[in-house]
Amino acid sequence: MADAVGASVGEVTRVDDLGEIERASSPRWVWWRTAEIYPALLEAGVRVQRCHDLAAVQSLLRTYEGEPFVPPQSALSEPAGSGAVQISLFTDDEAASKPSRRLGAGPDGDPAMYGTYFGLAELRRHYAEQLAHIARVRKAHPGFGLLVAAESAAGLAAVEMGRAGLPWSTEIHDRVLTDLLGPRPQHHGRPRKLQVLAEEVSALLAPEKTGPALQVNPDSPADVLKAFKRQGVTLTSTRAWELKEVEHPAVAPLLRYKELARLHVAHGWGWQDQWVRQGRFHAEYVPGGVVTGRWATSGGGALQIPKVMRACVVADPGYVLVAADAGQLEPRILAALSADRGMIAATADADMYTALARQALGRPEARNEAKIGLLAAMYGARANTPAMVALKRRFPQALDLLERAARTGENGGIVRSVLGRTCPPPEPTWQEVPPEQALARSRARGRFTRNFVIQASAADWANALVAGLRRRLIALSDRAELVFFQHDEVLVHAPAMLAEAVVAAIADSGAEATALVLGDRGVRIPLAAAPITSYADKN
DNA sequence: GGGGACAGCCAC
DNA sequence: AAACGTGGCTGTCCCC
Structure with a gap:
């Protein structure tokens, strides 16, 4: 600067x-x-x-x-x-x-x-x-200059990524869609397998009437709720997890319908027509579009590509995709922000949650409890699980940082990321509601600020990563391109002969981001990069 | 027929 | 097991 x-x-x-x-x-x-x-x-x-x-x-x-x-x-x-x-x-x-x-x-x-x-x-x-x-x-806030530089660099990277596009095989995409949904419909309307499921759901929920027209539209939550009610099943919503608890023959086809319908409308042929040109998915990225400093997209939904669609992301002949993500970024960020010595020690482990389970619960096999407990603490869950209590006892400084961020928010205050990105204040009138609503708003604001310090600091780190990686790739070759970035992971498309150099560039950029953003606090953020042919092969 | 609220699900 | 953060996107539904 x-x-x-x-x-x-x-x-x-x-x-x-x-x-x-x-x-x-x-x-x-x-x-x-x-x-x-x-x-x-x-x-x-x-x-x-x-x-x-x-x-x-x-x-x-x-x-x-x-x-x-x-x-x-x-x-x-x-x-x-x-x-x-x-x-x-x-x-x-x-x-x-x-x-x-x-x-x-x-x-x-x-x-x-x-x-x-x-x-x-x-x-x-x-x-x-x-x-x-x-x-x-x-x-x-001495880090603010870095924040400014990284934000501007992210803007350059975003435009370049949108222009380069994510390698996307329409052939594989067509095959995946056809396998799941049936052939592409000629005009509008549902693909065959989707239509069959819709009719099955309708017949099972409205058996008294038959005919070509659907009695129950599975896309209409109101319709589905009414139909289940007629069957003697009272639901509060048609969310998948709630339906899963219901024993009724219509549930299974309905869940399958919802799953496939989502793929069809959000990532189907229409999406392909609109967003994929000449084997590249061109999205529009908006760095800093999220209040926490995460990137957003405007169109194309590049940050919500379903996992089953990753098979469509394949390298050109003679090229590789080098994929890397920062494993367990947010808990590692928490360790750094809080300087909690025990939690920093746990970042030495490639699987931080196992280390947390060992240290707090004495049982490495309790990894999942430790993971849920820590995530719940960072998101502000109301329930206090035994794992959370144990984490609090073993890592008091880390959990205290979260509590203080929450208190600040509940009292209408503001919090900042490690580099100085600042959360917006509450609306001036935010407490001008009945007392019980005021309390709920206060708690919600606390959950926001509690999470903001972590998510925004993770975004600081990730933007520094992108800035450093971009610089290194420019030095390496015009043909090594950053083609995807999603909060804590990157994809580089590069000639196969450059794979090793790209792996090194990613590793160096990760180490640099950790040093620049978090300083010398002994926190480790592993960023394992590996060349792959298809994004589906990652991990 | 367009806008907006809401529901629901995708990603992290 | 189901409620706890940030978003985008698309359908329904209701209003203008």
Whole structure:
């Protein structure tokens, strides 16, 4: 992060010039929104090493100061009535000094360029203000500069990932869908196997009437509830876990229907038509789109690909996918944040939950109890299981950190991630309700802040991972591409001969993220990377 | 016919 | 076993 606005500010103008400057000195480009400017640069063959995304940083600074969360896409509103279309960006690097030029609007301007419509002076003013603001914040939260840099790097990675796309075999996808659902329907309507299940459910729930039309629509919870009621079965919902407890012949086909219908509507042929082009699933990623700093997506549902569909993600011939995820990231983050010596010791174990079970319960085979107990503590479960009590006794500092975060939230306070990402405050009127509702709101707010410190700090770590990995992959080869990132896991698509180098790049990036974000606290975050051909082969 | 609330399930 | 955090997405249902 530069500490001053470079003297060499210049409007750039033709993409070729920008590319030349980038190759010569890789400055930190300053612009309004990466998502608006960077796709056109990539289209023109210019890959940028570093940037400062004013909108993303504005979002971080706003919440830091106690303002409501504003997703980064809209953190900087555009001035009204602005006329000419121009791209404003500049570099803060003196070495990049060039005569003032203008990008996009000239007679020989690149028609592919479009963007945000601010003047350069306003851009410079915002940047200078942000730098001064960041410098102030860093006095209290030294990690904030890293947060800002990683957030901007994440923005670059997100655009590149969306452009590269996730290798997606439509052939395998078709096969999976056909196996599960039957052939693709000609027009609308349900695929054959889905229709058969729907009719079976209907016949079993409304046996008194028969005919081509369904008496019970399995997609309608109200319909299903009424039908079960007629059968003498009273349900409070049609959730899968509740249905599983009911003994009725319609339950099994209904559960199967729900499972398959979900795949059909959310990841079926329609989804493929919309999102997969030429063997690549192109999603739109939104770094910082979640209040905790996790990434979101807008369209395509890239962060919710069902596990059965992972078989569709396959490397090109001669390529591999290098997959890695940080196992048990959140409990490891908790160990680091709380500096609980016993819990830090447990992070040495590849399976942290077994270590916790051994230390707190004296029984390594109680792994699952320990896991559920700790997750429940991090999410704020009401029930206090014996495992939770044992964890509290054995790891008091760790559990106390969670309790304090919860108390802060219940009292209307704010909490921050390890790097300084800040949760938004409650609505000013949040307690202006009847007392029992006020208590419920207070508890809910406590669960939010309790989880925020963990989830947001895990997101800090993950963004640092992505930033470091991106840097290393750029140095390695244009053909080694980050193609997927999901909270704590990455997929790199690379020529097979680069597999080892990519594995090393991922391992190095993980170690770097741990050192940068968590410092020297002795916490281990394993990030085992392995080359695979199909995403289904992971783990 | 479009918007919004709600239900339900997918991911972490 | 079933209630405990962050989301996206799609269906139904009801309203305008």
